[in-house]
Amino acid sequence: MLRKYSNSRSLSDNIKLGSLSAFAAGMVNIGSLLLFFSFSSNVTGHYAILAAELVKGNLYQIAVVFSWIFLFFLGSFVSNLFVIHINAKNSYIAHSIPLILEIICLVTVAVYGEYYYRETLAETEILLALMLFAMGLQNGLTASISNFAVKTTHLTGTTTDLGVLFSMFTKKEFRTNETLKGRAKLLVCITLSYLSGAVTAGFTYTHLNFKMFYMVSLVLVIIIIYDLSKLKLKLYWHHRKLIRLRIEDVILIEESKEKSVAS
Protein backbone atom coordinates (compact mmCIF):
# COMPACT_ATOMS: atom_id res chain seq x y z
CA MET A 1 0.00 0.00 0.00
CA LEU A 2 2.70 2.49 0.99
CA ARG A 3 5.98 1.05 -0.23
CA LYS A 4 5.43 1.36 -3.96
CA TYR A 5 5.64 4.65 -5.79
CA SER A 6 4.05 6.19 -8.87
CA ASN A 7 3.71 3.84 -11.86
CA SER A 8 5.05 0.79 -10.00
CA ARG A 9 1.84 0.74 -7.95
CA SER A 10 -0.78 -1.83 -8.83
CA LEU A 11 -4.52 -1.22 -8.97
CA SER A 12 -4.89 -3.30 -5.82
CA ASP A 13 -2.35 -1.06 -3.99
CA ASN A 14 -4.33 2.03 -4.97
CA ILE A 15 -7.69 0.51 -4.04
CA LYS A 16 -6.46 -0.51 -0.58
CA LEU A 17 -4.83 2.87 0.12
CA GLY A 18 -7.71 4.81 -1.43
CA SER A 19 -10.44 2.95 0.45
CA LEU A 20 -8.84 3.16 3.88
CA SER A 21 -7.74 6.79 3.61
CA ALA A 22 -11.12 7.85 2.12
CA PHE A 23 -12.89 6.16 5.05
CA ALA A 24 -10.68 8.14 7.45
CA ALA A 25 -11.33 11.40 5.57
CA GLY A 26 -15.10 10.84 5.54
CA MET A 27 -15.05 10.34 9.30
CA VAL A 28 -12.89 13.40 9.94
CA ASN A 29 -15.03 15.61 7.74
CA ILE A 30 -18.34 14.72 9.35
CA GLY A 31 -16.72 14.66 12.80
CA SER A 32 -15.54 18.24 12.35
CA LEU A 33 -18.91 19.31 10.97
CA LEU A 34 -20.77 17.87 13.94
CA LEU A 35 -18.30 19.02 16.57
CA PHE A 36 -17.17 22.37 15.15
CA PHE A 37 -19.77 23.25 12.50
CA SER A 38 -17.23 23.40 9.72
CA PHE A 39 -15.86 20.99 7.10
CA SER A 40 -12.23 20.00 7.35
CA SER A 41 -11.40 17.65 4.48
CA ASN A 42 -12.28 19.85 1.53
CA VAL A 43 -11.31 23.44 0.83
CA THR A 44 -13.49 24.33 -2.16
CA GLY A 45 -16.23 25.52 0.19
CA HIS A 46 -13.68 27.46 2.22
CA TYR A 47 -12.58 29.33 -0.91
CA ALA A 48 -16.22 30.31 -1.50
CA ILE A 49 -16.55 31.39 2.15
CA LEU A 50 -13.30 33.36 1.92
CA ALA A 51 -14.68 35.21 -1.10
CA ALA A 52 -17.97 35.91 0.72
CA GLU A 53 -16.14 37.17 3.83
CA LEU A 54 -13.88 39.35 1.67
CA VAL A 55 -16.99 40.94 0.16
CA LYS A 56 -18.51 41.48 3.62
CA GLY A 57 -15.19 42.79 4.95
CA ASN A 58 -15.17 40.53 8.02
CA LEU A 59 -11.46 40.64 8.82
CA TYR A 60 -11.58 38.03 11.59
CA GLN A 61 -13.32 35.45 9.40
CA ILE A 62 -11.02 36.28 6.47
CA ALA A 63 -7.99 35.57 8.67
CA VAL A 64 -9.44 32.31 10.02
CA VAL A 65 -10.55 30.89 6.66
CA PHE A 66 -7.32 32.02 4.99
CA SER A 67 -5.30 30.21 7.68
CA TRP A 68 -7.36 27.02 7.19
CA ILE A 69 -6.77 27.01 3.42
CA PHE A 70 -3.10 27.82 3.99
CA LEU A 71 -2.73 24.91 6.43
CA PHE A 72 -4.34 22.45 4.01
CA PHE A 73 -1.84 23.66 1.41
CA LEU A 74 1.00 23.37 3.95
CA GLY A 75 -0.05 19.80 4.78
CA SER A 76 0.16 18.79 1.13
CA PHE A 77 3.49 20.63 0.78
CA VAL A 78 5.04 18.91 3.80
CA SER A 79 3.76 15.52 2.70
CA ASN A 80 5.28 15.70 -0.74
CA LEU A 81 8.48 17.15 0.69
CA PHE A 82 9.02 13.92 2.65
CA VAL A 83 8.07 11.76 -0.33
CA ILE A 84 10.46 13.35 -2.80
CA HIS A 85 13.39 13.84 -0.42
CA ILE A 86 13.40 10.54 1.49
CA ASN A 87 11.95 8.25 -1.17
CA ALA A 88 15.32 7.30 -2.60
CA LYS A 89 16.65 6.22 0.83
CA ASN A 90 13.59 4.33 2.09
CA SER A 91 10.24 4.62 0.34
CA TYR A 92 8.31 2.97 3.17
CA ILE A 93 9.58 5.48 5.75
CA ALA A 94 9.12 8.41 3.33
CA HIS A 95 5.49 7.45 2.78
CA SER A 96 4.80 6.65 6.43
CA ILE A 97 5.99 9.97 7.91
CA PRO A 98 3.02 12.04 6.59
CA LEU A 99 0.63 9.43 7.99
CA ILE A 100 2.41 9.47 11.36
CA LEU A 101 2.13 13.29 11.41
CA GLU A 102 -1.56 12.98 10.53
CA ILE A 103 -2.09 10.54 13.40
CA ILE A 104 -0.31 12.94 15.79
CA CYS A 105 -2.63 15.79 14.66
CA LEU A 106 -5.79 13.69 15.06
CA VAL A 107 -4.79 12.23 18.42
CA THR A 108 -4.01 15.77 19.62
CA VAL A 109 -7.54 16.82 18.58
CA ALA A 110 -9.02 13.79 20.34
CA VAL A 111 -7.07 14.23 23.60
CA TYR A 112 -7.55 17.99 23.76
CA GLY A 113 -11.22 17.71 22.84
CA GLU A 114 -11.84 15.05 25.44
CA TYR A 115 -10.00 16.59 28.40
CA TYR A 116 -9.35 20.31 27.87
CA TYR A 117 -11.84 21.72 25.36
CA ARG A 118 -13.86 24.61 26.87
CA GLU A 119 -15.63 25.33 23.58
CA THR A 120 -14.08 28.75 23.06
CA LEU A 121 -13.90 30.07 19.52
CA ALA A 122 -10.09 30.17 19.51
CA GLU A 123 -9.90 26.50 20.55
CA THR A 124 -12.46 25.52 17.90
CA GLU A 125 -10.49 27.29 15.20
CA ILE A 126 -7.13 25.82 16.25
CA LEU A 127 -8.52 22.28 16.40
CA LEU A 128 -10.11 22.76 12.97
CA ALA A 129 -6.79 24.10 11.69
CA LEU A 130 -5.04 20.94 12.91
CA MET A 131 -7.61 18.78 11.13
CA LEU A 132 -7.25 20.73 7.88
CA PHE A 133 -3.46 20.33 8.11
CA ALA A 134 -3.94 16.59 8.71
CA MET A 135 -6.22 16.28 5.69
CA GLY A 136 -3.72 18.24 3.59
CA LEU A 137 -1.02 15.76 4.65
CA GLN A 138 -3.21 12.78 3.68
CA ASN A 139 -4.33 14.17 0.35
CA GLY A 140 -0.80 15.24 -0.52
CA LEU A 141 0.55 11.79 0.30
CA THR A 142 -2.02 9.71 -1.59
CA ALA A 143 -1.89 12.00 -4.64
CA SER A 144 1.90 12.10 -4.62
CA ILE A 145 2.65 8.39 -4.32
CA SER A 146 -0.11 7.30 -6.71
CA ASN A 147 0.86 9.69 -9.49
CA PHE A 148 -2.30 11.75 -8.76
CA ALA A 149 -4.57 8.70 -9.24
CA VAL A 150 -5.75 8.62 -5.61
CA LYS A 151 -7.23 11.68 -3.91
CA THR A 152 -9.31 10.86 -0.92
CA THR A 153 -10.28 13.89 1.12
CA HIS A 154 -12.87 15.30 -1.26
CA LEU A 155 -15.05 13.85 -3.97
CA THR A 156 -15.50 16.65 -6.51
CA GLY A 157 -12.81 15.33 -8.86
CA THR A 158 -13.77 11.73 -8.16
CA THR A 159 -17.43 12.34 -9.02
CA THR A 160 -16.42 14.24 -12.18
CA ASP A 161 -14.09 11.42 -13.28
CA LEU A 162 -16.77 8.82 -12.55
CA GLY A 163 -19.26 10.76 -14.67
CA VAL A 164 -16.74 10.91 -17.53
CA LEU A 165 -15.88 7.21 -17.21
CA PHE A 166 -19.51 6.11 -17.06
CA SER A 167 -20.26 8.09 -20.21
CA MET A 168 -17.22 6.49 -21.88
CA PHE A 169 -18.58 3.05 -21.01
CA THR A 170 -21.50 3.67 -23.37
CA LYS A 171 -19.00 2.72 -26.11
CA LYS A 172 -17.89 -0.91 -26.32
CA GLU A 173 -14.23 -0.10 -27.01
CA PHE A 174 -13.99 1.67 -23.64
CA ARG A 175 -16.05 -0.95 -21.79
CA THR A 176 -13.46 -3.57 -22.63
CA ASN A 177 -10.52 -1.35 -21.71
CA GLU A 178 -9.00 -2.85 -18.56
CA THR A 179 -7.28 0.40 -17.49
CA LEU A 180 -10.53 2.35 -17.60
CA LYS A 181 -12.38 -0.44 -15.80
CA GLY A 182 -9.74 -0.44 -13.09
CA ARG A 183 -9.91 3.33 -12.74
CA ALA A 184 -13.70 3.17 -12.38
CA LYS A 185 -13.35 0.44 -9.75
CA LEU A 186 -10.87 2.57 -7.80
CA LEU A 187 -13.09 5.67 -7.91
CA VAL A 188 -16.20 3.73 -6.85
CA CYS A 189 -14.25 2.24 -3.92
CA ILE A 190 -13.03 5.69 -2.83
CA THR A 191 -16.55 7.15 -3.04
CA LEU A 192 -18.18 4.31 -1.12
CA SER A 193 -15.46 4.30 1.54
CA TYR A 194 -15.72 8.05 2.05
CA LEU A 195 -19.48 7.74 2.39
CA SER A 196 -19.11 4.81 4.81
CA GLY A 197 -16.69 6.84 6.94
CA ALA A 198 -19.05 9.80 6.96
CA VAL A 199 -22.06 7.64 7.92
CA THR A 200 -20.03 5.86 10.62
CA ALA A 201 -19.04 9.23 12.09
CA GLY A 202 -22.67 10.36 12.01
CA PHE A 203 -23.88 7.26 13.83
CA THR A 204 -21.09 7.08 16.39
CA TYR A 205 -20.81 10.82 17.07
CA THR A 206 -23.21 10.88 20.02
CA HIS A 207 -21.46 7.94 21.75
CA LEU A 208 -17.85 8.59 20.82
CA ASN A 209 -17.70 12.37 20.48
CA PHE A 210 -13.97 13.28 20.28
CA LYS A 211 -13.01 9.62 20.70
CA MET A 212 -13.98 9.09 17.05
CA PHE A 213 -10.57 10.50 16.09
CA TYR A 214 -8.90 7.57 17.85
CA MET A 215 -10.90 5.35 15.51
CA VAL A 216 -9.67 7.35 12.50
CA SER A 217 -6.10 7.09 13.80
CA LEU A 218 -6.54 3.32 14.09
CA VAL A 219 -7.49 3.15 10.40
CA LEU A 220 -4.31 5.09 9.55
CA VAL A 221 -2.24 2.79 11.77
CA ILE A 222 -3.64 -0.17 9.78
CA ILE A 223 -2.34 1.45 6.57
CA ILE A 224 1.13 1.77 8.09
CA ILE A 225 1.17 -1.66 9.72
CA TYR A 226 -0.14 -3.47 6.64
CA ASP A 227 3.05 -2.80 4.71
CA LEU A 228 5.23 -3.35 7.74
CA SER A 229 3.66 -6.77 8.27
CA LYS A 230 4.15 -7.58 4.61
CA LEU A 231 7.79 -6.54 4.89
CA LYS A 232 8.25 -8.69 7.99
CA LEU A 233 6.49 -11.59 6.28
CA LYS A 234 8.81 -11.20 3.32
CA LEU A 235 11.82 -11.16 5.63
CA TYR A 236 10.49 -14.26 7.40
CA TRP A 237 10.10 -16.19 4.14
CA HIS A 238 13.51 -15.02 3.01
CA HIS A 239 15.00 -16.19 6.30
CA ARG A 240 13.26 -19.60 6.04
CA LYS A 241 14.48 -19.97 2.48
CA LEU A 242 18.02 -19.24 3.63
CA ILE A 243 17.76 -21.80 6.44
CA ARG A 244 16.38 -24.40 4.02
CA LEU A 245 19.21 -23.66 1.60
CA ARG A 246 21.76 -24.04 4.41
CA ILE A 247 20.23 -27.37 5.48
CA GLU A 248 20.34 -28.57 1.89
CA ASP A 249 23.98 -27.43 1.72
CA VAL A 250 24.79 -29.38 4.90
CA ILE A 251 23.10 -32.50 3.51
CA LEU A 252 25.02 -32.17 0.27
CA ILE A 253 28.33 -31.77 2.16
CA GLU A 254 27.51 -34.80 4.35
CA GLU A 255 26.66 -36.86 1.28
CA SER A 256 29.89 -35.88 -0.46
CA LYS A 257 31.85 -36.76 2.71
CA GLU A 258 30.16 -40.20 2.91
CA LYS A 259 30.95 -40.79 -0.75
CA SER A 260 34.62 -39.85 -0.25
CA VAL A 261 34.88 -42.17 2.81
CA ALA A 262 33.26 -45.04 0.89
CA SER A 263 35.64 -44.61 -2.03
Add this chain to the structure above:
Amino acid sequence: MKIWIKYTAFFGLGIFLFTLLMSVAKSPEDVIEGEWKELVWEYEKTDWNKLPMGNSYGKDSGYIKEVAGQNLVIHKAEKWIFYPNGKLLLKGENYSKEIAWKIKGRGNILELKYDNNNTEHYSLTELQKDKLILNFDTSAHTRGIARLTFEKIN
Protein backbone atom coordinates in the same frame (compact mmCIF):
# COMPACT_ATOMS: atom_id res chain seq x y z
CA MET B 1 17.45 34.65 -5.82
CA LYS B 2 18.06 31.38 -4.04
CA ILE B 3 15.11 29.02 -3.89
CA TRP B 4 15.02 28.73 -0.11
CA ILE B 5 14.76 32.52 0.16
CA LYS B 6 11.74 32.46 -2.17
CA TYR B 7 10.04 29.74 -0.12
CA THR B 8 10.77 31.47 3.18
CA ALA B 9 9.40 34.73 1.75
CA PHE B 10 6.23 32.95 0.54
CA PHE B 11 5.46 31.27 3.86
CA GLY B 12 6.57 34.36 5.78
CA LEU B 13 4.13 36.46 3.77
CA GLY B 14 1.31 34.02 4.61
CA ILE B 15 2.12 34.18 8.34
CA PHE B 16 2.51 37.97 8.20
CA LEU B 17 -0.90 38.41 6.49
CA PHE B 18 -2.58 36.16 9.06
CA THR B 19 -0.94 37.95 12.01
CA LEU B 20 -1.82 41.36 10.57
CA LEU B 21 -5.49 40.42 10.04
CA MET B 22 -5.79 38.89 13.50
CA SER B 23 -4.25 41.92 15.18
CA VAL B 24 -6.63 44.30 13.40
CA ALA B 25 -9.80 42.18 13.67
CA LYS B 26 -11.91 41.76 16.78
CA SER B 27 -13.06 38.32 17.83
CA PRO B 28 -16.84 37.72 17.46
CA GLU B 29 -16.79 36.60 21.12
CA ASP B 30 -15.75 40.13 22.13
CA VAL B 31 -18.10 41.89 19.72
CA ILE B 32 -21.19 40.04 20.91
CA GLU B 33 -20.68 40.85 24.59
CA GLY B 34 -23.17 43.39 25.93
CA GLU B 35 -26.90 44.11 25.89
CA TRP B 36 -28.91 43.59 22.72
CA LYS B 37 -32.54 44.50 22.08
CA GLU B 38 -34.73 42.58 19.64
CA LEU B 39 -35.87 44.83 16.82
CA VAL B 40 -37.73 42.61 14.41
CA TRP B 41 -38.51 38.98 13.57
CA GLU B 42 -38.85 38.29 9.84
CA TYR B 43 -39.17 35.42 7.42
CA GLU B 44 -36.33 35.43 4.97
CA LYS B 45 -37.42 32.38 3.00
CA THR B 46 -40.62 30.48 3.62
CA ASP B 47 -43.53 28.66 2.03
CA TRP B 48 -45.69 31.80 1.83
CA ASN B 49 -48.75 29.89 0.66
CA LYS B 50 -48.79 28.00 3.97
CA LEU B 51 -49.10 31.17 6.04
CA PRO B 52 -52.66 32.19 6.96
CA MET B 53 -53.75 35.05 4.71
CA GLY B 54 -50.55 34.62 2.72
CA ASN B 55 -47.97 37.33 2.51
CA SER B 56 -49.40 39.93 4.91
CA TYR B 57 -48.79 37.77 8.00
CA GLY B 58 -45.33 36.98 6.72
CA LYS B 59 -44.31 40.52 7.45
CA ASP B 60 -45.81 40.84 10.94
CA SER B 61 -42.91 40.63 13.40
CA GLY B 62 -45.10 39.65 16.37
CA TYR B 63 -46.86 36.91 14.42
CA ILE B 64 -43.58 35.51 13.12
CA LYS B 65 -42.14 35.48 16.64
CA GLU B 66 -45.20 33.55 17.85
CA VAL B 67 -45.10 30.99 15.02
CA ALA B 68 -41.40 30.55 14.28
CA GLY B 69 -40.22 30.81 17.86
CA GLN B 70 -42.98 28.95 19.63
CA ASN B 71 -40.80 25.95 20.48
CA LEU B 72 -37.76 28.02 21.34
CA VAL B 73 -36.84 29.32 24.77
CA ILE B 74 -35.74 32.62 23.26
CA HIS B 75 -39.24 33.56 22.09
CA LYS B 76 -40.16 35.06 25.48
CA ALA B 77 -37.13 37.33 25.47
CA GLU B 78 -36.87 40.90 24.31
CA LYS B 79 -33.42 41.71 25.60
CA TRP B 80 -30.37 39.49 25.33
CA ILE B 81 -27.42 40.22 27.61
CA PHE B 82 -24.21 38.39 26.67
CA TYR B 83 -21.70 38.11 29.52
CA PRO B 84 -18.00 37.34 28.93
CA ASN B 85 -18.11 34.21 31.09
CA GLY B 86 -20.36 32.45 28.57
CA LYS B 87 -23.63 33.31 30.32
CA LEU B 88 -26.56 34.78 28.44
CA LEU B 89 -29.41 36.47 30.25
CA LEU B 90 -32.70 36.44 28.33
CA LYS B 91 -35.04 39.16 29.60
CA GLY B 92 -38.66 39.74 28.70
CA GLU B 93 -41.78 41.16 30.33
CA ASN B 94 -41.91 39.43 33.73
CA TYR B 95 -39.45 36.89 32.37
CA SER B 96 -35.77 36.21 32.96
CA LYS B 97 -33.72 33.15 32.13
CA GLU B 98 -30.00 32.45 32.29
CA ILE B 99 -28.49 30.11 29.71
CA ALA B 100 -25.01 29.46 28.27
CA TRP B 101 -23.68 30.72 24.95
CA LYS B 102 -20.78 29.67 22.72
CA ILE B 103 -19.63 30.71 19.28
CA LYS B 104 -18.57 27.93 16.92
CA GLY B 105 -17.33 27.40 13.35
CA ARG B 106 -15.40 30.37 12.02
CA GLY B 107 -17.43 32.63 14.28
CA ASN B 108 -20.65 32.14 12.32
CA ILE B 109 -22.64 29.83 14.65
CA LEU B 110 -24.19 30.85 17.95
CA GLU B 111 -24.85 27.90 20.23
CA LEU B 112 -27.27 28.30 23.12
CA LYS B 113 -27.23 25.65 25.84
CA TYR B 114 -30.01 25.21 28.39
CA ASP B 115 -29.93 23.65 31.86
CA ASN B 116 -31.38 20.40 30.55
CA ASN B 117 -28.43 20.18 28.13
CA ASN B 118 -30.65 21.00 25.16
CA THR B 119 -28.90 23.10 22.55
CA GLU B 120 -30.09 25.43 19.84
CA HIS B 121 -27.97 26.71 16.97
CA TYR B 122 -28.35 30.03 15.23
CA SER B 123 -26.50 31.34 12.24
CA LEU B 124 -24.63 34.56 13.05
CA THR B 125 -25.34 36.22 9.73
CA GLU B 126 -24.21 39.68 10.74
CA LEU B 127 -22.31 40.82 13.79
CA GLN B 128 -21.26 44.42 14.02
CA LYS B 129 -20.63 46.63 17.04
CA ASP B 130 -24.24 47.91 16.98
CA LYS B 131 -26.17 45.35 14.89
CA LEU B 132 -26.72 41.62 15.21
CA ILE B 133 -28.67 39.40 12.82
CA LEU B 134 -29.45 35.77 13.63
CA ASN B 135 -30.95 33.24 11.24
CA PHE B 136 -32.46 29.87 12.01
CA ASP B 137 -34.43 27.18 10.20
CA THR B 138 -38.06 26.91 11.16
CA SER B 139 -40.18 23.82 10.82
CA ALA B 140 -43.14 24.53 13.11
CA HIS B 141 -46.22 25.29 10.97
CA THR B 142 -44.17 26.94 8.30
CA ARG B 143 -40.96 25.65 6.77
CA GLY B 144 -38.43 28.38 6.12
CA ILE B 145 -35.67 30.56 7.47
CA ALA B 146 -36.43 33.15 10.12
CA ARG B 147 -34.33 36.22 10.83
CA LEU B 148 -33.95 38.11 14.11
CA THR B 149 -32.45 41.56 14.10
CA PHE B 150 -31.02 43.17 17.23
CA GLU B 151 -29.53 46.52 18.07
CA LYS B 152 -26.93 47.04 20.79
CA ILE B 153 -28.17 49.17 23.64
CA ASN B 154 -25.36 48.81 26.13
